[in-house]
Amino acid sequence: MSKIIVGRYIPGHSLIYKMDPRSKLLVTILFILAIFLANNPITYAIVTIFCFLAVIATGLKAKVFWDGVKPLIGLIFFTSLLQLFFMTGGHIYWHWWIFSLSSYGLVNAIYIFIRFTLIILISTVMTVTTMPLEIADAMEWLLKPLKLFKVPVDKIALVISIALRFVPTLFDETLKIMNAQRSRGADFNDGGLIQRAKAITPILVPLFIHSLETAIDLSTAMESRGYRSSEGRTRYRVLSWSKCDLIALIYFVLLVGLLLIFRTH
């Protein structure tokens, strides 16, 4: 009944959705790095415009992105305020004890604010348009070189994908157990910290047992379906590059080009 969304994926049909998750992940990471190239008003303006174009290209409502920024807004303001009051240099407008308000501080606070917001926005673009499983696939691809160092990338990828698959199941089970214990008179809202911690036991124990049983059943099912090891398997799910990925790449190169031209050297 209660279908929850794992991660923050929201189904959609715009071009960004059609991108290969690998290039999406890669471009997102590089975009975040590129944000740090900006160091003057023009470059900040450029990177902001590019970021907002990407946001618009998702075709999703502004609220989605606001929801992404909202939980971190305090942190953004706090960091900006630190810059504002502790950074010295340039013209000093005001000074008291260890605090000062300087022109450097002001500019830097604004930059930090923009930088932070843009990083959150661009990662939101990635997370809302890509299914968690696709992100896992893309991460596996990015981590592939680690195989050289004997890191079991295939196994890790399988574990992640199974874990993601069971998040909604566990969520449903938690709700069910909570309802069952509530019906037996358990109260999860009342009392002090210790009482509340105690009240969690009737949820945690059954949930733990359930997970254990699920794990045993699942491994039995996997074994009976011929799973031996993560090596030597073929893959059903493949990733493929498309025109959208090329567009994204060109878009990104354009951004870096403009940043390099206009940034203060």
Add this chain to the structure above:
Amino acid sequence: MSIKFEKVNYIYSPGTSMEKKGLDNVSFELTENSFVALVGHTGSGKSTLMQHFNALLKPSSGTIDIAGYHITNQTGNKNLKKLRKQVSLVFQFPEAQLFENTVLEDIEFGPKNFGATENEAKSKALKWLKRVGLDETIANKSPFELSGGQMRRVAIAGVMANEPAILCLDEPAAGLDPKSRKEMMKLFVDYQKAGHTVILVTHNMDDAAEYASDVLVMEHGKLIKHDVPKRIFADRNWLEKHYLDEPTSSLFAAGLTDFNFKDHPLTIDQLVAGIKENVRG
């Protein structure tokens, strides 16, 4: 205690893209001390309805009167304990709710939450341990050492030990073997006879026909029929239209052409009696 639903609506995730009607204008009244079968397909709203009985879910609109409580969308989460002491739910596969170190402690959990003293809780737990057909010797075992069927019984004892006025069970016998199934059903019938209301959520029309005095039929969140089993199962075309099974005996009787049944048989004993009347004429 009587139960009254008036124009109850329930909406899942209102205001989002996943908005879904769980209950659609449901109204009915049940008399005290009845045995009610709540039937319908998976996803018909049976579970949603059941969770309204003890205010795990509250109506989006409409009112519920149950066990002296008046529940609306304004009802807060405070003071629900008294209601839940009166109205208990047994969910599907209730063995999933066991958590204590010993069987006895697990059964005591409910009574203690509802204010019983150590001694009261213990005597209630022992009483219900026996009632559900388990031996006292397992009282100090861990519930997780028991077989699946025994765990089910412990879980049901844990709810019945509260001795609620209204007991609502969701497919309590699912996955049990036939013998345990019969014993479970007898336990609930006895509980009803002792002066309580029992509501059985089930897919099993044979059980509905045999035990229920009232049948509620849900479909797509709507209550499409509320009647006595005799009249519910008399209308074969209506059942077929709503993809509902007929009780086995009723179906068999329908295949006996040229037979005249005074009352269409719903249970095997009624069927045997009916056949006897016909062939002996």
Add this chain to the structure above:
Amino acid sequence: MPVDNAVEFKNILFTYPDTEKAVLDKISFKIKKGSWTSLIGHNGSGKSTISKLINGLLLPDSIADSKINVLGMELNQETVWKIREKVGIVFQNPDNQFVGATVGDDVAFGLENRAVPRNRMVKIVRNVLADVGMLDYINAEPANLSGGQKQRVAIAGILAVEPEIIILDESTSMLDPSGREQILKIIRRLKKEKNLTVISITHDIDEANMADDVIVLNDGKILAQGTPTIIFDKTEMLEKIGLDIPFVYKLIDKLNKVGISVPQNIKTKDELKQYLCQLNLKK
């Protein structure tokens, strides 16, 4: 040399670690190739242990003169993977056997394990999903499927690797009646089309009544094996061990008790209906 038996157990003893009482107490039985065999017995009678022994998920205690034969192969370390290719199990809990993130991924799991090339895999996945009527759901996630639909996907996942034996290990016990009916219908059709051997571990006595062969288990021992007619005539024995009997046998029993004697050879609902109608006309 053609093999007649799909499964053969000889003198099999099985005890779970850290316990003393044997779950299976030196049992022997044979299951015919191409048959539908139902294994019945109350909870804890050892039914599910048998299914896990057949494909080597569990190993029997090693005692003299004991062996498990599947499709003519003696089960051992070398043959176990080959046997698993031929034996598919649909387990009880629909959720706990769904490995993939989507329906398509899940069906492909067995194929991935066998390193089937992707282009063949894509074709097979579509074919078997069509076989169980789930092709429209190929991209659906398990959270959006009903229990019955998940079990259909599990069946597809097994069909994908072309087994010869399908074991239904209480696969319908967590489903509603319509889900149960659908699964049985699909298995019946597939059994015919693909010439499968079906071993069904079940509480559903009316389902067992439609099997070719029934094995009754009690306390780790085999009480009886035979056609449903032979087995369900032993009303007393079944009731003694707490098993139900099919509706028609119950009805005949009750009719006999009220003085309407039903001839011995009547075993199905239709036969009984016919007989009763004739009786009614004669009066």
